[in-house]
Amino acid sequence: VAQGVQRENFGHNQMLRPSAAYTPADEQEVLQILDRHRGQRIRAVGRLHSWSEAVTGDGVLLDLRRLNDVRLQSDGGQLVATVGAGCQIKRLLKELDGEGATLHSLGLITAQTIAGAISTGTHGSGRHSMSHYVVGVRLARYDASSGQATIEELSAGEPLQAARCSLGSLGIIIAVRIRCREQYNVQEHFTESRRLSDVLDAEGPFPLQQFYLLPWRWSYFIQHRREDDRPRSRLARLYRLYWLGAMDYGLILQILFLERVARSRRLIRLAFRR
Ligand SMILES: Cc1cc2nc3c(=O)[nH]c(=O)nc-3n(C[C@H](O)[C@H](O)[C@H](O)COP(=O)(O)OP(=O)(O)OC[C@H]3O[C@@H](n4cnc5c(N)ncnc54)[C@H](O)[C@@H]3O)c2cc1C
Known part of the structure; x- marks a missing residue:
């Protein structure tokens, strides 16, 4: 302590x-x-x-970082991972990689713990949130009649639904059981539109799509995404590098530079003009 x-x-x-x-x-x-x-x-x-x-x-x-075990089991033909609450997503992915498997859904980063990620409804890779795939939660809480701390397994109904996204308010999550799947490739390209109807029309052909509304331009940046059976393109690595350089670091550094170093309203207007 x-x-x-x-x-x-x-x-x-x-x-x-x-x-x-x-x-x-x-x-x-x-x-x-x-x-x-x-x-x-x-x-x-x-x-x-x-x-x-x-x-x-x-x-x-x-x-709960020391509670980080990962156990993989087949349940009715489906791979289910039992994950210690404090296990980071990146470690879980590494374990799954050994089985040619992955998670159904992910956020942008993988530093979160499994308990933290589901507790706030972390989402991003285009499907439901990670919580959606949780089939069981092992919880430490107080027993209402004795007042003693006790363990409860939630695996169905409203208690499970509440535990899937509980913002730390239902008890201490000890472990999470989450459905996994075989690895898959995703085809992605970027596009921009000023109309929300364009974004919504693409939901059918690109069910994994994600979009951002850019308020200063009042337009939508859309990542059109769908699963693809074809082998991974050789350019995929280049695209990832572009993302890392241009989006993950470039955009943030540009904003920090304009706001903290240049402090020029004219430059900011120029960079984010409509
Ligand atoms: C750079 C960055 C990128 C991000 N990208 C995305 C994204 O793409 N999509 C998205 O949806 N979110 C994203 N997030 C948000 C992030 O996924 C959530 O805030 C997530 O909850 C963080 O997980 P954590 O392990 O740090 O949990 P914490 O932030 O430490 O905790 C989150 C909540 O979970 C509760 N909790 C944690 N562990 C337990 C436990 N064992 N038992 C009970 N309750 C518990 C806490 O009390 C708290 O209410 C991002 C955050 C950052 C900093």
Whole structure:
């Protein structure tokens, strides 16, 4: 247990000042901590990549990074992963890669923990959110009659639906069971349109599409995406590099430069003109 610690989220806009902070090694330790702090405010966190107050709390902090086992099983012909709450998505993907498998849905980055990612409805690769594919949640919570900490397995109905996206408010997630699938290729190209109807019309041919509304241009940037059976193109690597350089870093550095270094309204208007 650590006292007097402060932790900041990834975006440096939320500060956590817990009264006590724990990094439990297993489920039993989680239950002991809950019993010790009964009646107090308790917050579990993942990798603090949330920007909102969903990660804040001045009570007891639980970081479940040591609960990070991954077990893969076939369930009715489908691959299901049982993942420790604190396992980062990138580690889960590595384990799945060994089986030629992957997740149905992902966000832009893979640094999040599985519990943190589902708890905020993380989404992005064009299908449902990651929560949608969760078939079971193992939860530590207080028993309503005895007041003792206890373990509950949620695998159906409204309790499972609530646990799939619970913003840390239902209990401490110990492990998540999530459906996986075989790896697949995605065909993607960029386009821009000023009309929302163009975006919506493309939902049929490009079911994995994603779009952004750019308020200063009042236009839509659309990533047309669909699964593709053909082998991976040799240019795919180049396209990824373009994305990394132009979008992930280039755009952000451009905005930071204009806002913090150049501080020129004329340049900003020029860069983001309609
Ligand atoms: C650079 C960047 C890119 C991003 N890209 C995307 C994106 O493409 N799509 C998208 O949807 N989101 C995106 N996000 C948001 C991110 O996916 C979410 O904020 C996610 O919740 C972060 O996961 P985490 O492990 O850091 O959890 P945290 O931020 O630490 O926690 C998130 C929530 O989960 C709860 N929680 C965590 N662990 C447990 C547990 N064991 N038991 C109970 N509750 C728990 C916390 O209490 C909190 O309410 C991005 C964030 C960043 C910083």
